[in-house]
Every structure is written in structure tokens, then in C-alpha cells.
Amino acid sequence: MNYTTIEKQGISISTIGFGTNAVGGHNLYENLNEEEGKELVRVALNNRVTLIDTADVYGPGRSEELVGEVLQSFPRNQYILATKGARTVNDQGQSTVNNEPAFLRSACEASLQRLGLDYIDIYYIHFPEPGASLELAVAELVKLKQEGKIKAIGISNVSLSQLKEANSTGDIDVVQLEYNMLNRDIESEILPYCNVHQIAVVAYGPLAFGILGGKYTKELKLDAGDWRNSVDLFKDGNFQANLSKVEKLKEIAKRKDTTVGNLAIAWLLAQKGVTAVIPGGKKTAQILENFKASEIKLTTEDLADIEEIV
Incomplete structure (x- = not known):
């Protein structure tokens, strides 16, 4: 496993983390086994992964509870815990976004309680709320940081203009966005902005939610x-076209003596400005395989061949 740093805060993290939306995320996936989910977190931590990513909306709340149970058995300096707030889910499973400062504070404190932690290493605003002030939202996180309840301030699922507003006072340390070989929307503007402003970029969905597996x-x-039923990558037409690209990528993976999934993760880590990736998973063998991607070195020729396909 390789490690890197969230530059503005000096926080060391593994370049490959573990996303836990399938650990207690009963509102996202059907037929999840909670004991198996907790074992996945243990496996990650026991294999030198230090970045564990969750959110209060997974479950909702249940993922944080399960992750927190596992973390109690590990030294606090062995992991970096990231979670997210800003959404509520009603009894019908419908979610709404709330970026009001008071709500974010209560959400963060509720996450701390579920996780059983004194502080959260990275706390993200999960989604921006249309019409709400991101400056005021971030200002509240700055207060939480000053109080020692969070260490780094993050934001997720933002456009460039939203990121600029959130970072108007230079307080954003990390941004988490969907990024993979099949969705490269952040490359033209957001990645360059983050490079200039020393904002760490954590990529989620590195395997295109399973397609690149x-x-x-x-x-x-x-x-x-x-939940992937609503993702464009899985829509009729798009899905079939993406599978055709995967078949071609398998040829490069074979050349590198690896899997197409690991090729996809290694490709992300080779992109300028990407700090870490957080693949998820439901099976132990799957996540152990993902971690091997940190060992892959892609040449200029490899990257050119991948570019031609994707």
C-alpha cells in the first residue's frame, strides 16, 4: 500500500481507501449482511488501508454505527475516518439536502455519537443545497474544526462554481467527486483548480460502480x-457501450498481469491531482483484490493505449 498526504492539513492517508456504502447501507442495497460488512472494514484496516469513508445517509446512520463498532478495536492513529452530512432521509426513503449551519453541526455531532469517536478526521458537506450559502456552511465547519470535532473540511458532489464558493476563504481541504475511466467530467476544470489551490481530490466510483470490475x-x-438504477452509466445503450470498452481494457490488463478493475484504479492514481481513490465492495476477496492496484505502475504507452479506448 502507498500513502500520501492531504496537503493543507498534513494528514497521511492510504492512496486506496475503503468506501462503506455497502456496510449497513440498507437503503442503497438489498440483502446486506451486517456482520460481513463489519468484517470488510476489519480486512481493510488489517491490510494497511488507513482511509475509511462513510456517510450518515448510508443506512441511514447504520453504516456509521457498524464502522464505529469496528474502529473501537483499532488504535486511533491507525485510521483516518471520513464521513459526510447534509442529507436527511424520511420514512419513505426520500432524501432532502440541508446545508444550514445549525443542521450541519447537529449532523456532525450525531455522526460522532454513532461512530463513537471524539473527532472526525475528514468531514464533508455531502451535497450542496440549491440556493443555500456554501460560505456560511463552510464557516460552521470551521467552527467545528476550531472546537476539535473535525480535523479537515471537505465537500462532495460539487460543480466548479460551487467549489469556488465553498473555498472562498481557502478552508476546503478535500473534495470528493465521482471520477473514473467512463466519467471524466472533473478533468477539464475542477482538477486544475484543486491543483492550484492545494485541495486534495478523493475519487469515488473508481470502478464505475461495478462496470469496470x-x-x-x-x-x-x-x-x-x-441505487445504481438511476446512474447514467447503467442506462440502456450506455451500459452496453461501456461493456465494449471494458472488453478492450481487459487486453491491457492482461498485458500488465492484472485485472481490469485494478487497471482502472491504477489509472486514476496516475492522474495529476488525484490524491486517493475509495473503491467499495461487498466481498472480502473483492476488496483485497482492489488493494493490489497500488502496486501497478502504468507507462506512458499504457496510458496512451487506455486513452485511445476510453
Whole structure:
């Protein structure tokens, strides 16, 4: 495993983390086993992964509780815990976004309680609220940071203009965004901005939510309750075209003696400005395989061949 630093705060993290939306995320996936989910967190930590990523909306709240149970068995300096707030889920499973300072404070304190921690290493505003002031939202996180409840301030799922507003006082340390071979929207503007302003970039969805894992076929049918039904990558037409790209990527993966999933993660880590990636997973073998991506070195030729495909 390789390690890097969230530059503005000097926080060391593994370049490959573990995303826990399938650990207690019963509102996102069907038929999740909580004991298996906790074991995935243990496996990650026991294999030198230090960045564990969750959110209060996974479950909702249950992921933080399960992750927190596992963390109690590990030294506090062995992991960096990231979580997110700014969304509520009602009894019908419908979510709303709230960036009001008072709400973010209460959400952060509730997360601390569920996690059983004295402080959160990275606290993200999960989604921007249309019409709300991101400056005021970030100002509240600055107060939480001054009180020692969080160490680094993050924001997720933002456009460039929203990121600029949030970072108007230079207080954003980390931004978490979807980024993978099949979705490269952040490359033209957001990545360059983050490079200039020393903002760490954590990429989620590195395997395009399973497509770049290399095991899906055109016959794949997602469960009715699977949140990926709303993702453009899985829409009819898009999904089939993406699978065709994956078949070509498998040839490069074979050349590198690796899997297409690990090739996808290694490609992300080779992109200027990407600090870390957070693949998820539901099976121990799957996440152990993902961690091997840190050992892959892509040449200029490899990157050119991948570019031609994607």
C-alpha cells in the first residue's frame, strides 16, 4: 500500500481507501449482511488501508454505527475516518439536502455519537443545497474544526462554481467527486483548480460502480432497490457501450498481469491531482483484490493505449 498526504492539513492517508456504502447501507442495497460488512472494514484496516469513508445517509446512520463498532478495536492513529452530512432521509426513503449551519453541526455531532469517536478526521458537506450559502456552511465547519470535532473540511458532489464558493476563504481541504475511466467530467476544470489551490481530490466510483470490475455482462439486471438504477452509466445503450470498452481494457490488463478493475484504479492514481481513490465492495476477496492496484505502475504507452479506448 502507498500513502500520501492531504496537503493543507498534513494528514497521511492510504492512496486506496475503503468506501462503506455497502456496510449497513440498507437503503442503497438489498440483502446486506451486517456482520460481513463489519468484517470488510476489519480486512481493510488489517491490510494497511488507513482511509475509511462513510456517510450518515448510508443506512441511514447504520453504516456509521457498524464502522464505529469496528474502529473501537483499532488504535486511533491507525485510521483516518471520513464521513459526510447534509442529507436527511424520511420514512419513505426520500432524501432532502440541508446545508444550514445549525443542521450541519447537529449532523456532525450525531455522526460522532454513532461512530463513537471524539473527532472526525475528514468531514464533508455531502451535497450542496440549491440556493443555500456554501460560505456560511463552510464557516460552521470551521467552527467545528476550531472546537476539535473535525480535523479537515471537505465537500462532495460539487460543480466548479460551487467549489469556488465553498473555498472562498481557502478552508476546503478535500473534495470528493465521482471520477473514473467512463466519467471524466472533473478533468477539464475542477482538477486544475484543486491543483492550484492545494485541495486534495478523493475519487469515488473508481470502478464505475461495478462496470469496470470486468465481470458484468449485457444480461445484468440490477435489483429493484439498487441505487445504481438511476446512474447514467447503467442506462440502456450506455451500459452496453461501456461493456465494449471494458472488453478492450481487459487486453491491457492482461498485458500488465492484472485485472481490469485494478487497471482502472491504477489509472486514476496516475492522474495529476488525484490524491486517493475509495473503491467499495461487498466481498472480502473483492476488496483485497482492489488493494493490489497500488502496486501497478502504468507507462506512458499504457496510458496512451487506455486513452485511445476510453
